Amino acid sequence: MRPHVTALTLGVRDVAAARRFYIDGLGWDPLFEQAGEIFFVQIAQGQMLGLWNVVSMRSEYGDVGHNDGGPAIPVSLGQNVASPGDVDDLIAEALAAGATLVSAARSQPWDGYSGCFADPDGYRWDIVYNPGFRIDDDGAVHLGAAG
């Protein structure tokens, strides 16, 4: 099995609320959508993110739970950016679009700077400046100064 993820799917309680955040709020373009059921956006080269009605999701993925006001789902989506200022700007943009602040941006022990917000379903987004992170022209990712 090649390590190539072409789709990431998150179960959401309210597809319309997720759409308001990602499409209307952040301004992303839907690739495909069925109202109230699912929509997809492209989030990397060759990869889409699906926001799917969590009730329907059980038809394919078995007994999956969901945020019910207790602990959040232990998953984060991350965006590495070019500077600490970009971290601050992105988090401000997401909060303006309806996100909730989880961890205010701060310097990290691994020499970076990052902060975390949650989308309307509590999914964590980690906005990160990491001086050791690099993407080559061919898409190869490197972590750490020696990478």
Add this chain to the structure above:
Amino acid sequence: MRPHVTALTLGVRDVAAARRFYIDGLGWDPLFEQAGEIFFVQIAQGQMLGLWNVVSMRSEYGDVGHNDGGPAIPVSLGQNVASPGDVDDLIAEALAAGATLVSAARSQPWDGYSGCFADPDGYRWDIVYNPGFRIDDDGAVHLGAAG
């Protein structure tokens, strides 16, 4: 905020068990690792997957829960493949590496063929043949015959 996810992080109870599945079992290459704490593999152009000790994860992502034998986490990682036979082959490979079958591969109402397995922490992987899915040379994703 650009729709570019550079990292996806999943909280796991046992990093060594996750490592046995992804690195030893599926044969993926670690980009970076700290034993018992976290490891990263590349899963798309410009994107890495992190498997992180869920206890440590709470330091950045707040009160996140985890699989405790109840309903699974409502998230799936997907790999689109070129044929129904590839779906069967990939699922067999994952089961041999220690995955658990969630939904046996079958024809789907959207004209495709797919099945689902779970990794050692219960994270769903959806292996999909969808004749309407296409990735262009520039990485653009299309869904549906008209895409």
